[in-house]
Amino acid sequence: MSAWWIVFRKELLDAMRDRRMLLMSFVIMPLAVPLILGGMSALGARKQAEKLESTLELPVIGAGRAPNLVAWLGSHNLRIVAPPADAEAAVRDQDREVVLRIDETFGENWRAGQPARVVLIFDSSRPIQSGATINRVRALLDAYDREVGTLRLVARGIHPSVSNPLQVASRDVARVESRFDFTQQMLPYLLLLLAFIGGMQLAIDSTAGERERHSLEPLLTTPVSREAIISGKILATAAFTLMSLLMTLLAYRIAFAAMPSDQIDLSLNVQLPALAMLFVVILPIVMLGATLLTALAAFARSYREAQSYLPLLIFLPMIPSLFLMVAPVRTQLWMLAVPFLSQNQLILRILRSETITATDWAVSLGSSLLLAGVAWFVAARLYHREELAASS
Amino acid sequence: MIEADGLRKAFRSRRGAIQAVDGVSFQALDGQITGLLGPNGAGKTTTLRMLYTLMRPDAGRVVVDGIDAARDPAGVRVQLGVLPDARGIYKRLTARENIEYFGRLQGLEPDLIAERIERLSLALDMRDFLDRRAEGFSQGQRTKTAIARATVHDPRNVLFDEPANGLDVMTTRALRRHLLGLKEEGRCVLFSSHIMPEVAQLCDRIVVIAHGRVVANGTPDEIRALTGLANLEDAFVKVIGSEEGLYS
Numbered sequence: 001m002s003a004w005w006i007v008f009r010k011e012l013l014d015a016m017r018d019r020r021m022l023l024m025s026f027v028i029m030p031l032a033v034p035l036i037l038g039g040m041s042a043l044g045a046r047k048q049a050e051k052l053e054s055t056l057e058l059p060v061i062g063a064g065r066a067p068n069l070v071a072w073l074g075s076h077n078l079r080i081v082a083p084p085a086d087a088e089a090a091v092r093d094q095d096r097e098v099v100l101r102i103d104e105t106f107g108e109n110w111r112a113g114q115p116a117r118v119v120l121i122f123d124s125s126r127p128i129q130s131g132a133t134i135n136r137v138r139a140l141l142d143a144y145d146r147e148v149g150t151l152r153l154v155a156r157g158i159h160p161s162v163s164n165p166l167q168v169a170s171r172d173v174a175r176v177e178s179r180f181d182f183t184q185q186m187l188p189y190l191l192l193l194l195a196f197i198g199g200m201q202l203a204i205d206s207t208a209g210e211r212e213r214h215s216l217e218p219l220l221t222t223p224v225s226r227e228a229i230i231s232g233k234i235l236a237t238a239a240f241t242l243m244s245l246l247m248t249l250l251a252y253r254i255a256f257a258a259m260p261s262d263q264i265d266l267s268l269n270v271q272l273p274a275l276a277m278l279f280v281v282i283l284p285i286v287m288l289g290a291t292l293l294t295a296l297a298a299f300a301r302s303y304r305e306a307q308s309y310l311p312l313l314i315f316l317p318m319i320p321s322l323f324l325m326v327a328p329v330r331t332q333l334w335m336l337a338v339p340f341l342s343q344n345q346l347i348l349r350i351l352r353s354e355t356i357t358a359t360d361w362a363v364s365l366g367s368s369l370l371l372a373g374v375a376w377f378v379a380a381r382l383y384h385r386e387e388l389a390a391s392s
Numbered sequence: 393m394i395e396a397d398g399l400r401k402a403f404r405s406r407r408g409a410i411q412a413v414d415g416v417s418f419q420a421l422d423g424q425i426t427g428l429l430g431p432n433g434a435g436k437t438t439t440l441r442m443l444y445t446l447m448r449p450d451a452g453r454v455v456v457d458g459i460d461a462a463r464d465p466a467g468v469r470v471q472l473g474v475l476p477d478a479r480g481i482y483k484r485l486t487a488r489e490n491i492e493y494f495g496r497l498q499g500l501e502p503d504l505i506a507e508r509i510e511r512l513s514l515a516l517d518m519r520d521f522l523d524r525r526a527e528g529f530s531q532g533q534r535t536k537t538a539i540a541r542a543t544v545h546d547p548r549n550v551l552f553d554e555p556a557n558g559l560d561v562m563t564t565r566a567l568r569r570h571l572l573g574l575k576e577e578g579r580c581v582l583f584s585s586h587i588m589p590e591v592a593q594l595c596d597r598i599v600v601i602a603h604g605r606v607v608a609n610g611t612p613d614e615i616r617a618l619t620g621l622a623n624l625e626d627a628f629v630k631v632i633g634s635e636e637g638l639y640s
Contacts, residue, residue: 215482221444
């Protein structure tokens with residue numbers, strides 16, 4: 001039996017008997033991810049449906065100046081209400097999402113056959129909350145515009161198509177799976193975070209905790225090499241994280257299979273082969289996380305000290321995700337060599353059912369595993385320091 | 393046999409370098425119990441740490457059964473059974489699992505480990521807590537577990553740092569019997585202590601350390617003769633020059 005394997009087995013056995021750690025890693029975390037994503041997705045879908053189907057209240061300033069327009073809007077699932085005293089302030093304060101103002105000159109211009117002006121008052125800084133409402137009102141106004149225009153041309157004996165030299169048709173090539181919503185942007189981040197720091201407790205417990213409980217020095221009196229000891233601990237942390245991650249993915253899969261399909265965005269419903277691919281993509285991050293956590297925790301004198309600086313590592317997987325949210329760019333091969341950025345891209349591709357070439361796989365897995373290897377080497381070197389065991 | 397030859401070790405601290413061990417030489421022979429006696433802070437633990445290769449000496453040599461610790465530290469550790477100053481055991485494992493873990497790390501086969509545990513639990517009277525989780529063990533039960541795991545590989549040389557610390561009378565007696573048993577089997581037993589009666593009762597040879605140096609080295613009778621004092625405790629105080637650190 002290799003020494004690292006003995007250490008590995010002991011650390012796992014030790015962890016499996018820690019109820020708090022088990023509860024956290026195998027119950028709370030696996031439940032949290034589907035709850036957060038599923039909850040957000042269901043809530044988002046319901047809000048969206050409400051906005052599209054419910055009767056919308058539209059405050060109109062000067063409704064008397066355009067009775068026909070107002071009546072037409074009223075017949076298209078809008079309810080015209082009295083405008084607030086200060087329309088702009090009301091929109092800015094989010095009392096109203098959108099207010100329609102009919103210009104004083106509307107009647108005059110309308111009768112003269114000139115373009116008559118209406119003004120849409122809205123706040124573009126809240127696209128998620130009020131974007132759908134604004135688009136809905138704008139679409140209705142456009143429809144009215146086209147309808148009346150067509151009627152006027154017909155009244156003059158001109159074929160309406162004369163005014164439509166261009167016919168723009170839309171054809172969305174996105175597959176059903178790749179229709180995107182913001183919950184899907186969260187999935188890569190949550191998965192990477194879990195993969196990276198999911199083993200934090202075990203890493204701290206098996207190193208800083210071991211020092212604190214004075215069991216490291218006896219361990220170092222055995223003939224086993226320090227490389228073997230730290231390798232066993234790193235691998236135990238990685239294995240524990242993988243188990244937690246597997247539980248999370250399965251819980252996620254089950255949760256989405258159980259949800260009524262009209263309540264959620266179906267694109268989040270990942271099939272089992274895709275889950276397996278996600279697992280492989282994340283594997284190097286698990287190794288990297290386990291190595292870095294173990295190496296760092298090995299230098300803390302106590303559990304508490306380790307806990308005080310390891311949370312900083314939470315920001316590492318966040319950086320590429322934020323980068324992609326702010327500057328969405330076309331994937332290039334070099335990106336697949338950057339840890340986190342690489343996994344983020346590949347997770348999104350898997351969710352969109354896009355193809356991933358052998359080169360992509362090789363670059364992503366190779367570079368991240370290489371980095372994990374370097375981290376391991378540094379950790380093993382550092383574990384040789386004398387101060388490590390003889391702290392008292 | 394454990395040989396220390398001119399060991400020196402300094403630590404850097406905020407107040408400058410501290411010479412913890414300043415030229416310690418002695419031999420601990422097979423079939424004998426050797427006591428490393430000295431007040432707290434005299435350099436006993438640091439000396440022992442160099443013997444069991446946790447620390448590298450700044451100067452000097454450690455040889456265990458003919459193996460040079462600088463050349464083959466792992467080889468030296470195989471020959472040693474060490475009860476270090478820090479003797480934490482794994483709380484979520486049973487006493488048996490704690491001992492098994494070290495047995496495996498020493499490269500022993502499962503059958504042999506089981507057999508050794510049987511023997512050690514008998515020798516150290518561990519029967520009633522052997523299969524209990526170590527959480528909530530008394531100091532004595534923890535020390536017995538630590539001693540058992542330190543000697544599970546049946547080492548030729550045994551090295552205990554302050555083994556009697558914090559033990560009650562019954563456990564101390566069991567420990568004493570165990571040490572004498574190891575000596576009877578022809579092993580080299582070396583332990584440190586700052587408690588005079590303990591050392592006087594057990595040791596064939598006493599090495600007295602103060603301020604990082606060996607100030608006396610001989611049989612109890614030789615040390616009495618050296619100081620001209622019949623009482624070994626008085627002799628000890630005379631040798632180290634003060635009573636500081638003796639009775640804590």
